[in-house]
Amino acid sequence: xxxxxxxxxxxxxxxxxxxRGAGYxxxxxxxxxxxxxxxxxxxHNRLAGxxxxxxxxxxxxxxxxxxNRVFTEVLxxxxxxxxxxxxxxxxxxxxxxQSAEEELVFDLLSWRPRGLILPGLEHSESVRRIxxxxxxxxxxxxxxxxxxxxxxxxxxxxxxxxxMATHLLExxxxxxxxxASQGGHDLRATKRFEAFASRIRDGGGLLIAQRMSKxxxxxxxxxxxxxxxxxxxxxxxxxxxANDDLAAGGxxxxxxxxxxxxxxxxxxxxxxxxxxxxLPMKITTTHTPRYEIGVSAAEWISTPLNDPAEKLxxxxxxxxxxxxxx
Amino acid sequence: xxxxxxxxxxxxxxxxxxxRGAGYxxxxxxxxxxxxxxxxxxxHNRLAGxxxxxxxxxxxxxxxxxxNRVFTEVLxxxxxxxxxxxxxxxxxxxxxxQSAEEELVFDLLSWRPRGLILPGLEHSESVRRIxxxxxxxxxxxxxxxxxxxxxxxxxxxxxxxxxMATHLLExxxxxxxxxASQGGHDLRATKRFEAFASRIRDGGGLLIAQRMSKxxxxxxxxxxxxxxxxxxxxxxxxxxxANDDLAAGGxxxxxxxxxxxxxxxxxxxxxxxxxxxxLPMKITTTHTPRYEIGVSAAEWISTPLNDPAEKLxxxxxxxxxxxxxx
DNA sequence: CTGAAAGCGCTAACAT
DNA sequence: ATGTTAGCGCTTTCAG
Numbered sequence: 001x002x003x004x005x006x007x008x009x010x011x012x013x014x015x016x017x018x019x020r021g022a023g024y025x026x027x028x029x030x031x032x033x034x035x036x037x038x039x040x041x042x043x044h045n046r047l048a049g050x051x052x053x054x055x056x057x058x059x060x061x062x063x064x065x066x067x068n069r070v071f072t073e074v075l076x077x078x079x080x081x082x083x084x085x086x087x088x089x090x091x092x093x094x095x096x097x098q099s100a101e102e103e104l105v106f107d108l109l110s111w112r113p114r115g116l117i118l119p120g121l122e123h124s125e126s127v128r129r130i131x132x133x134x135x136x137x138x139x140x141x142x143x144x145x146x147x148x149x150x151x152x153x154x155x156x157x158x159x160x161x162x163x164m165a166t167h168l169l170e171x172x173x174x175x176x177x178x179x180a181s182q183g184g185h186d187l188r189a190t191k192r193f194e195a196f197a198s199r200i201r202d203g204g205g206l207l208i209a210q211r212m213s214k215x216x217x218x219x220x221x222x223x224x225x226x227x228x229x230x231x232x233x234x235x236x237x238x239x240x241x242a243n244d245d246l247a248a249g250g251x252x253x254x255x256x257x258x259x260x261x262x263x264x265x266x267x268x269x270x271x272x273x274x275x276x277x278x279l280p281m282k283i284t285t286t287h288t289p290r291y292e293i294g295v296s297a298a299e300w301i302s303t304p305l306n307d308p309a310e311k312l313x314x315x316x317x318x319x320x321x322x323x324x325x326x
Numbered sequence: 327x328x329x330x331x332x333x334x335x336x337x338x339x340x341x342x343x344x345x346r347g348a349g350y351x352x353x354x355x356x357x358x359x360x361x362x363x364x365x366x367x368x369x370h371n372r373l374a375g376x377x378x379x380x381x382x383x384x385x386x387x388x389x390x391x392x393x394n395r396v397f398t399e400v401l402x403x404x405x406x407x408x409x410x411x412x413x414x415x416x417x418x419x420x421x422x423x424q425s426a427e428e429e430l431v432f433d434l435l436s437w438r439p440r441g442l443i444l445p446g447l448e449h450s451e452s453v454r455r456i457x458x459x460x461x462x463x464x465x466x467x468x469x470x471x472x473x474x475x476x477x478x479x480x481x482x483x484x485x486x487x488x489x490m491a492t493h494l495l496e497x498x499x500x501x502x503x504x505x506a507s508q509g510g511h512d513l514r515a516t517k518r519f520e521a522f523a524s525r526i527r528d529g530g531g532l533l534i535a536q537r538m539s540k541x542x543x544x545x546x547x548x549x550x551x552x553x554x555x556x557x558x559x560x561x562x563x564x565x566x567x568a569n570d571d572l573a574a575g576g577x578x579x580x581x582x583x584x585x586x587x588x589x590x591x592x593x594x595x596x597x598x599x600x601x602x603x604x605l606p607m608k609i610t611t612t613h614t615p616r617y618e619i620g621v622s623a624a625e626w627i628s629t630p631l632n633d634p635a636e637k638l639x640x641x642x643x644x645x646x647x648x649x650x651x652x
Numbered sequence: 653c654t655g656a657a658a659g660c661g662c663t664a665a666c667a668t
Numbered sequence: 669a670t671g672t673t674a675g676c677g678c679t680t681t682c683a684g
Contacts, residue, residue: 001661011671016663024669041459046436047376048661052676056373058416066402069395076392079419088433090384090416093405107414110372133367219604249604255581256606278545278575280582327677337655342679350653374677378660 001042008036019044050112059301060108060116061091062101064186067216070243070271070290071119074141077294078117085302087114096185098124109134115301120187121146137305139297143188144315151312153297157188160286160318161195164240164268167284169203171326173238173266176200177209179225179250180242181217189242192270196240209236217242222249227257230265238266238326244273247283251325255280266326272319282323289316327368334362345370376438385627386434386442387417388427390512393542395599396569396616397445400467403620404443411628413440422511424450435460441627446513447472463631465623469514470641477638479623483514486612486644487521490566490594493610495529497652499564499592502526503535505551505576506568507543515568518596522566535562543568548575553583556591564592564652570599573609577651581606592652598645608649615642 001019005012010029017023018033025033036042050056059082063071075091082089090111092104102124108116109130115137118127131138131149142154168176178197180189197207209232211225222245229235230253241247247269254261261267261281269276272287296314327345331338336355343349344359351359362368376382385408389397401417408415416437418430428450434442435456441463444453457464457475468480494502504523506515523533535558537551548571555561556579567573573595580587587593587607595602598613622640 012661013663013672014670016661017670020663022663026669029669041456043432043456043460044436045377045438045661047373047382047438048676049663050373050676051371051377051678052661052663054676066398066405069398072392072395072398076419079392079417083418088416088418088437090414091405092409092414093402106369110370111414112371112373130367130369134369219601223604245601252604252606275545275571278549278578280578338677339655339679340653342677343654346679348679352653355654371677374660375679376660377662378677378679380660380679 001045003040004033004036004042007040008032020049054112055114056112057087058111058113059087059089059298060105060111060113061089062094062104062108062116062118063091064094064096064119065216066093068243069245069273070288073290074294077291078298079294081295081298082302085298087298087302094119096182098122098127102126105130109136115139117141117297117301121148121152122187123149137301139300141293141297143191144313145191148311148313151300151314153293153300153314153316155288155293155316155318157191158195160270160288161192162199163320164192164270164284164286165196165199165203165205167320167322168238168240168266168268168326169200169205171266173326174204175206175208175234175236175238177211177229177236177239178207178242179211179222179229179239179246181213181215181221181246182242183214184212186242189270193240193242208234217245219245219249219252222246223253224249226250226253230259235265238262238268241267241269244269244271244276244283244285247285247325248276248279251279251281251283261325268326272321276323281325282321284323284326285321287319287321289318292316327371329366330359330362330368333366334358346375380438381440382438383413384437384439385413385415385624386431386437386439387415388420388430388434388442388444389417390420390422390445391542392419394569395571396597396614399616400620403617404624405620407621407624408628411624413624413628420445422508424448424453428452431456435462441465443467443623443627447474447478448513449475463627465626467619467623469517470639471517474637474639477626477640479619479626479640479642481614481619481642481644483517484521486596486614487518488525489646490518490596490610490612491522491525491529491531493646493648494564494566494592494594494652495526495531497592499652500530501532501534501560501562501564503537503555503562503565504533504568505537505548505555505565505572507539507541507547507572509540510538512568515596519566519568534560543571545571545575545578548572549579550575552576552579556585561591564588564594567593567595570595570597570602570609570611573611573651574602574605577605577607577609587651594652598647602649607651608647610649610652611647613645613647615644618642
């Protein structure tokens, strides 16, 4: 910066202002400086900036996985929004583990980010403590069924599960299967399922089959588990899947094996992923606004805060999509 | 750090050494320091570290999109590998635009990353110049058909396209369609297609239909474009799709409309995405090692370099998968 | 194995 | 609209 200043014939401070677009700089000087910078191949050093200003444009992002479209779509919304706001995401993947999340949070905080975006509302005590101590702004995403540390952006999984149960009961189904993945580490799926199961029982239904893959969610897992559930001597009338990938896999099993949907077995998923529209049969599902969740969380992080003490719960709308599989 | 030193009863320098795991520190002192840090809720500040040491554990990552599994799988490999090596990705999405990539590269360099991971081999002059000037290590990923700035990790798209053409010709197909997306901005897909088309012509085949969606790649786009291509008065014998999402969409169209595959029309994709295994019919495709590309690029960035001048082209193997659609 | 001094490259705060 | 001074929190270098 010193060198740029020399070449441009101004003070170092002026170069600093031009680089940051801060303060008032005359057009002529601004151009001189930019030219000088380009000439000597100068690249602004934000590490140094960050240490002086206590305000650097990084945002720490933790995701449970990159193997699930749901989260990459959220990340896409985050990335687009932060980019527009001049902020950069630095990120880590927790693999649905609270202890991995804890390590990540410490690591990300070492970059003095303007904010943190964390998945879900459940965090280790240690994470809660360090968030409290450092006062870093945290946006908790995906889930709004609970109390956030400061702000949450997501949907109600309890409502989604309950709504699906109600629909299936209304359609006359009485015996149910449930198929999930991630070995139960997906806490949002678990919330949906518990609300679903509770409503089913209240409505006189019976949950007669449950299958959980330890692997990451996929169509392949859904197809396999569906085959297993339907192989029972007394298979369920309807299967609730933890998500659309699994449900689509189930549909593929039925298509490939001549199982009549919804005649022999009804099926429903969750998320309303785009690819469902390409399948030969529309799957009943609950659409969740993944990209928008990322956008709203990132916008909140980008925006200067009025009352930092105030808790914010931004519950976005889900859309119940009745397809041809129920 | 000063405070931690006071609480632990050592010098600030000792705290610094403990935090970084550098130099020799006695077990006792190390524990004292760690306890003191925990007690007062100290979080290491790497910005300050980075400015003194010229060596901070960030890696800049640019991806063309997050809407395509191919790149999120690469990112997953990058993330896992960097995490293991104690490095952090900071990333941006270029939307397949060279000028957006250019801005991103400048922005990412301002964090003084240990390295950069960029998609493809085609970059703006400005990017090449700044890379040269700063001497930052760059791993160019996905493509190995060309000359990298310093190192590339990927597959040969030319070989993949040619291999597919050869296979289809051998199977007796003579008139072909091609379906793509991203409005031609996916330069790797274009390389595959050009090699494909050239071999087809050499083999006496005819390319009679081409469709390109401007949208991002998806099953929905594939289904739509396939419908359009097959609506022609003289539809092709076989359709080559730029990727599996499009090909799967095409399969769905045929399944839903009773079009016989490969009798009426054969189809082939590219990438060998996992979900293909769940479809009612195996699609012929070229498997590309996405995760592994991410891993090898990230490993290279993580490893201290012997001869920085030496160019490296790491071409990973593709696998030609003959399915039931050809 | 530990400490003291100097300074990394930038920006806040104030001055002009 | 631009310059001056002081210092951010750490690491390098050298000393012991």
